[in-house]
Amino acid sequence: MRSTRVLPLLLTPALGLLVGCDALQPALRYEEAARQLRFTLDRVEPRLELAFPLEQSSLRLRLEVGVDNPSDQRLRTRQVAGALRLSAQGQDLGLGSVSFPEGADIAPKGQSVLKVDVVLNYGDLKSAWGPLSGAVLRHEYATWSLAGEARLEVVGIGFSVPFQVRKTSGQ
Numbered sequence: 068m069r070s071t072r073v074l075p076l077l078l079t080p081a082l083g084l085l086v087g088c089d090a091l092q093p094a095l096r097y098e099e100a101a102r103q104l105r106f107t108l109d110r111v112e113p114r115l116e117l118a119f120p121l122e123q124s125s126l127r128l129r130l131e132v133g134v135d136n137p138s139d140q141r142l143r144t145r146q147v148a149g150a151l152r153l154s155a156q157g158q159d160l161g162l163g164s165v166s167f168p169e170g171a172d173i174a175p176k177g178q179s180v181l182k183v184d185v186v187l188n189y190g191d192l193k194s195a196w197g198p199l200s201g202a203v204l205r206h207e208y209a210t211w212s213l214a215g216e217a218r219l220e221v222v223g224i225g226f227s228v229p230f231q232v233r234k235t236s237g238q
Contacts, residue, residue, distance in 0.1 A: 105137070140175055
């Protein structure tokens with residue numbers, strides 16, 4: 068008699084695990100869809116604001132990052148951030164960190180655009196000022212790059228997708 072009572076007690080956790088695995092399947096599908104996202108640096112719109120004295124000058128950047136979602140899953144980013152770099156005049160320079168202030172809804176089989184305006188002060192960019200002014204004022208050849216990660220959350224499970232994008236400008 069006791070063995071018939073023990074069997075249901077042993078089967079209950081096993082059934083719970085099977086049901087739990089089915090509950091995780093949607094999250095796994097979303098995570099796989101997020102790994103298929105393709106990022107592009109669509110626009111870097113620099114504007115140099117010169118001031119006197121020079122220490123009060125700044126660089127304003129309008130960045131647009133495209134996110135292509137080839138999957139059938141609708142996704143939503145919670146945070147997108149990365150390190151902005153400029154390669155110009157034979158130098159590779161770190162310009163600072165960029166964080167997109169709002170999450171983005173990424174439609175299935177569609178493309179979304181993340182936009183951010185960044186202001187970098189002369190004091191922060193003193194060592195990069197020569198290559199920056201060449202790229203922005205004289206339209207010299209330069210490569211802008213952004214490497215970071217997009218953080219997503221689906222059904223309470225968070226995960227990150229790394230990305231690296233670049234765009235050339237100038238002659």
